[in-house]
Amino acid sequence: MIEIGEVTVPAATVARLPYYLRALRDLTREGVDTTSSSELAERSGVGSAQLRKDLSYLGSFGTRGVGYDVESLSSYIAAALGLGSEHRLAIVGVGNLGHALANYSGYAARGFCLVALLDADPSVVGREAAGLVVEHVDELERVLGERDVSMVILATPGSAAQAVAERVVACGVREILSFSPVALQLPDDVVVRSVDVAGELQILAFHAAARNAQQGDGVARPDGPSTPRAPAEVGKNSVT
Amino acid sequence: MIEIGEVTVPAATVARLPYYLRALRDLTREGVDTTSSSELAERSGVGSAQLRKDLSYLGSFGTRGVGYDVESLSSYIAAALGLGSEHRLAIVGVGNLGHALANYSGYAARGFCLVALLDADPSVVGREAAGLVVEHVDELERVLGERDVSMVILATPGSAAQAVAERVVACGVREILSFSPVALQLPDDVVVRSVDVAGELQILAFHAAARNAQQGDGVARPDGPSTPRAPAEVGKNSVT
DNA sequence: ACTTGTGAATAACTTCACAGCA
DNA sequence: TGCTGTGAAGTTATTCACAAGT
Numbered sequence: 001m002i003e004i005g006e007v008t009v010p011a012a013t014v015a016r017l018p019y020y021l022r023a024l025r026d027l028t029r030e031g032v033d034t035t036s037s038s039e040l041a042e043r044s045g046v047g048s049a050q051l052r053k054d055l056s057y058l059g060s061f062g063t064r065g066v067g068y069d070v071e072s073l074s075s076y077i078a079a080a081l082g083l084g085s086e087h088r089l090a091i092v093g094v095g096n097l098g099h100a101l102a103n104y105s106g107y108a109a110r111g112f113c114l115v116a117l118l119d120a121d122p123s124v125v126g127r128e129a130a131g132l133v134v135e136h137v138d139e140l141e142r143v144l145g146e147r148d149v150s151m152v153i154l155a156t157p158g159s160a161a162q163a164v165a166e167r168v169v170a171c172g173v174r175e176i177l178s179f180s181p182v183a184l185q186l187p188d189d190v191v192v193r194s195v196d197v198a199g200e201l202q203i204l205a206f207h208a209a210a211r212n213a214q215q216g217d218g219v220a221r222p223d224g225p226s227t228p229r230a231p232a233e234v235g236k237n238s239v240t
Numbered sequence: 241m242i243e244i245g246e247v248t249v250p251a252a253t254v255a256r257l258p259y260y261l262r263a264l265r266d267l268t269r270e271g272v273d274t275t276s277s278s279e280l281a282e283r284s285g286v287g288s289a290q291l292r293k294d295l296s297y298l299g300s301f302g303t304r305g306v307g308y309d310v311e312s313l314s315s316y317i318a319a320a321l322g323l324g325s326e327h328r329l330a331i332v333g334v335g336n337l338g339h340a341l342a343n344y345s346g347y348a349a350r351g352f353c354l355v356a357l358l359d360a361d362p363s364v365v366g367r368e369a370a371g372l373v374v375e376h377v378d379e380l381e382r383v384l385g386e387r388d389v390s391m392v393i394l395a396t397p398g399s400a401a402q403a404v405a406e407r408v409v410a411c412g413v414r415e416i417l418s419f420s421p422v423a424l425q426l427p428d429d430v431v432v433r434s435v436d437v438a439g440e441l442q443i444l445a446f447h448a449a450a451r452n453a454q455q456g457d458g459v460a461r462p463d464g465p466s467t468p469r470a471p472a473e474v475g476k477n478s479v480t
Numbered sequence: 481a482c483t484t485g486t487g488a489a490t491a492a493c494t495t496c497a498c499a500g501c502a
Numbered sequence: 503t504g505c506t507g508t509g510a511a512g513t514t515a516t517t518c519a520c521a522a523g524t
Contacts, residue, residue, distance in 0.1 A: 018439035045423030082449030100340035175444035183285030199258035209322030
């Protein structure tokens with residue numbers, strides 16, 4: 001549950017707002033200017049009641065009997081997500097993953113601005129990526145201060161993550177997106193979101209195991225590539 | 241809620257098992273062979289009651305008054321996560337991100353085996369990465385069949401994701417990890433986990449906006465790099 | 481007629497608190 | 503004594519179902 005201004009928004013609702021925003025922007029691109037809770041919900045992969053409930057925490061945006069204006073709902077959600085003010089971003093750890101994240105092109109379009117890359121490896125420092133020169137992590141405090149960084153993406157090895165996170169927090173950063181598979185121990189007011197690819201695969205493996213345990217007790221995948229399929233009705237697949 | 245064998249495990253519990261497993265493996269590496277719910281919980285970033293409750297869905301592994309044997313709990317969780325049988329993995333979309341995911345070194349150690357890379361871009365097809373040659377996505381059905389792929393990582397552009405996902409599902413794959421920011425419409429029995437970096441940043445931006453709205457109504461970040469900090473007590477930061 | 485917005489009902493998840501056992 | 507395992511209580515989130523509005 002997150003308080004913003006007067007109102008309180010469930011964390012689960014906040015986590016879905018980006019989906020709604022994406023769906024709305026797709027609609028804009030397609031030239032659609034009015035939509036309904038059911039259309040928007042389907043495109044976002046949630047139920048329509050869920051979508052209406054979620055929006056109701058933020059206010060009242062639709063017209064009964066008609067639906068939602070794509071443009072205005074879109075800009076309202078963008079505003080709620082704080083995408084009006086530009087968020088200045090640094091990436092610490094420019095290995096495989098950090099490098100890929102640096103080259104991600106969608107930051108600007110979504111109100112983010114990548115302003116610094118940092119790494120500890122001397123063979124990476126000085127290299128250029130995404131129009132920025134990689135700086136040494138020793139300079140972290142100076143760089144984050146000078147560039148007025150307010151958000152950090154952590155893509156260091158797990159062993160370095162806690163120490164780097166502490167330094168980042170000491171620089172005043174309060175929102176961190178971590179790709180390191182460790183539980184960061186940080187002050188309560190710091191918001192950490194954590195993405196763990198290996199963990200996601202393990203969760204999928206659990207589902208696979210559950211399926212196999214259920215159906216037939218068999219050992220491996222029960223069917224080859226060319227077997228009749230279940231009717232491809234649209235389903236709500238579990239996400240995050 | 242997920243049924244496996246006789247029992248039913250909450251989805252939220254399953255999503256935490258990888259954290260517990262990671263913490264246990266860290267303990268093993270440190271030579272610790274007995275632990276308690278509170279130590280393990282702290283290392284995993286959850287509460288100790290939560291951890292005990294989670295484990296209780298899977299069975300009863302500890303010794304009252306003593307704690308848990310690191311080794312046996314570790315292998316039990318690994319088994320529950322289906323990491324006994326090897327999961328054969330393909331990556332579709334070898335751009336920035338797909339390439340980084342291909343070079344991720346942790347698959348083997350976690351019971352996964354990367355066996356194919358596919359892309360639609362002729363300038364990428366034929367290149368080598370992670371010891372594999374990138375094949376053309378036209379060959380998807382053949383490659384997935386021949387290599388007995390059971391899980392797919394989707395790292396294509398959003399526009400291609402739905403079509404590729406349908407083909408992958410038609411090959412019998414039932415677990416997909418998607419990095420494309422679209423809600424895939426697939427049969428109910430397909431499990432999709434979705435990682436959306438831009439979405440994560442937007443959620444962080446919401447938190448930042450909430451913080452700013454609360455404290456002082458100010459415009460930007462209220463303090464510079466060198467301000468006295470809150471007492472760095474350990475907190476439960478929100479994760480996924 | 482049709483779709484939103486929302487109380488009320490249900491379900492899922494977390495936390496508490498303590499019995500049970502080494 | 504100390505820590506696990508778990509019912510019960512509390513909290514959060516989702517779904518239902520319908521009144522309100524256009």
